[in-house]
Amino acid sequence: MIDLNADLGEGFGRWTLTDDDALLSVVTSANVACSFHAGDPAVMRRVCDLAAERGVRIGAQVSYRDLAGFGRRAMDVPADELAAETAYQIGALRVFAQAAGAEVAYVKPHGALYNRTVHDAEQAAAVVEGVQLAGGALKVLGLPGSELLAAAEEAGLTAVPEAFADRAYTPAGTLVSRRETNAVVTDEDVVVRRALAFAVDRAVEAVDGTTVVVTARSLCVHGDTPGAARIAARVRVALEAAGIEVGAFA
Numbered sequence: 520m521i522d523l524n525a526d527l528g529e530g531f532g533r534w535t536l537t538d539d540d541a542l543l544s545v546v547t548s549a550n551v552a553c554s555f556h557a558g559d560p561a562v563m564r565r566v567c568d569l570a571a572e573r574g575v576r577i578g579a580q581v582s583y584r585d586l587a588g589f590g591r592r593a594m595d596v597p598a599d600e601l602a603a604e605t606a607y608q609i610g611a612l613r614v615f616a617q618a619a620g621a622e623v624a625y626v627k628p629h630g631a632l633y634n635r636t637v638h639d640a641e642q643a644a645a646v647v648e649g650v651q652l653a654g655g656a657l658k659v660l661g662l663p664g665s666e667l668l669a670a671a672e673e674a675g676l677t678a679v680p681e682a683f684a685d686r687a688y689t690p691a692g693t694l695v696s697r698r699e700t701n702a703v704v705t706d707e708d709v710v711v712r713r714a715l716a717f718a719v720d721r722a723v724e725a726v727d728g729t730t731v732v733v734t735a736r737s738l739c740v741h742g743d744t745p746g747a748a749r750i751a752a753r754v755r756v757a758l759e760a761a762g763i764e765v766g767a768f769a
Contacts (some may be wrong), residue, residue: 521547524740526580526742527543527742538742539571542751546740549570550569554581579608579612601645602646623657684740687727701726703744
């Protein structure tokens with residue numbers, strides 16, 4: 520069994536980016552923007568209501584405070600401040616999840632923060648401290664082998680490794696920087712093939728043609744990718760056709 524997650528609620532005011540309604544008909548876990556890189560209270564509430572209605576697990580997608588840069592700009596945030604901001608974002612989303620009759624079940628960093636916590640032990644520990652500060656036995660979603668998952672496990676939290684069907688990988692098993700032209704995989708057929716490779720073979724082809732072993736319990740399709748809902752639907756159909764159950768991670 521494998522979980523299928525997507526970034527949702529990435530709108531602000533009258534501006535929308537992710538097709539939340541369509542994606543919530545496909546995915547099993549929703550990484551909801553908590554207003555630091557995208558999202559606002561009304562958007563967060565709406566996504567939580569829809570997710571609860573459809574039985575989709577709700578996760579807090581925490582970020583650096585970078586609304587203008589969509590959370591994808593490198594920032595130097597002191598560890599104590601980052602811990603507090605992580606807890607703040609989780610707490611904000613929790614209000615709307617609970618009002619919808621659900622709960623925040625996990626935490627996943629976004630953008631620059633996600634990539635930073637792959638290698639930066641201090642920033643990873645700060646995110647985990649924020650998760651603990653927010654309270655509850657929340658799971659932590661991140662890249663296999665990352666400092667983030669190591670910190671989560673050390674803190675006694677459940678670490679959930681994930682893979683990205685629509686992102687290019689380096690030979691080291693990390694994501695190719697979005698500054699590179701080949702960072703995002705846009706060919707739908709290729710995305711579907713990669714999703715099956717992750718789920719069946721536990722591997723992916725890196726940009727240099729080598730095979731990288733990736734053991735993941737969750738598979739991500741980015742919500743801001745053009746045609747994301749259609750791509751996610753194709754991925755789910757292909758997984759189920761291959762005999763793989765698609766369901767939220769335990």
